[in-house]
């Protein structure tokens with residue numbers, strides 16, 4: 627079975643529809659066909675301002691949401707990054723393989739640092755830590771959204787370079803990006819990707835929103851002055867985004883939906899989509915609460931996951947340490 631690894635940041639109280647359709651749905655689907663490890667990446671989350679208590683709780687809430695979405699600790703390895711110290715150890719090694727120019731080209735760093743009053747070295751080296759996450763587990767495939775493609779490219783370059791310099795050490799990972807849902811757009815500004823930093827309170831739909839709130843957000847989504855439900859990402863970015871969301875959630879295709887809504891207006895279309903969204907996502911909040919109700923059990927599951935992950939991580943660290951001339955960790 628191919629090895630799969632992916633991660634998500636615990637930087638908000640709820641994941642959003644972009645996270646779900648771009649990545650998390652694939653995580654759930656890949657559990658049986660692959661040997662999958664999924665990680666709540668709290669080390670990445672301290673690269674911007676954070677409150678320690680809030681971060682700690684958000685890591686739990688994140689894990690609970692992943693379980694609620696259908697990750698099953700019997701069929702995949704789910705853990706929190708800070709419980710496996712080898713991530714930071716490998717990041718240090720890879721940092722010394724990365725050129726300043728190469729790291730400076732990362733567009734997400736440029737975007738994020740422009741929004742911060744004070745930019746940290748951690749934010750700058752973030753993609754190197756991400757490469758470490760992936761390479762540590764000899765990963766074949768990484769299910770992510772389009773915004774992570776450049777980081778994946780860096781991971782591949784670093785793996786290849788290290789292998790060339792020191793001899794075969796890392797598997798060179800492939801991105802796994804589903805075209806239709808690679809970038810879910812903001813509901814209010816469909817030129818931008820959906821993200822928690824949306825300028826509009828209705829632009830980002832959270833998995834833990836109340837069903838009525840979800841309905842309102844879909845119904846107030848920006849469309850265009852035309853009237854037909856047709857896919858055209860240039861002229862009809864808003865409608866096209868809603869079509870992608872609808873097709874993914876209802877397990878149908880954009881073409882079929884265009885047929886169904888031919889001659890009908892945006893009102894009908896949005897109303898039906900609002901129902902699909904609310905019905906599909908509503909059970910997640912309730913299930914997340916259930917997983918959070920027993921924190922001791924949740925922490926036990928996560929620690930067991932970390933132990934499994936660590937068993938793999940130490941092997942890669944042993945190899946990489948030897949290759950670069952270090953003494954073995956004691």
Ligand code: TYM
Pocket residue numbers: 631632633634635636644645646647648649650667670755756759760768769770771772773774807808809810811819820821
């Ligand atoms: P993060 O936490 O920002 O997002 C988690 C996942 O959601 C995807 N995503 C989207 N997909 C489609 N449309 C959107 N609007 C959208 N917004 C977010 C992201 O592409 C991602 O797959 N650097 C990563 C976390 C990470 C990681 C890793 C991922 C750390 N180490 C190792 C893979 C492998 C990040 O910040 O994702």
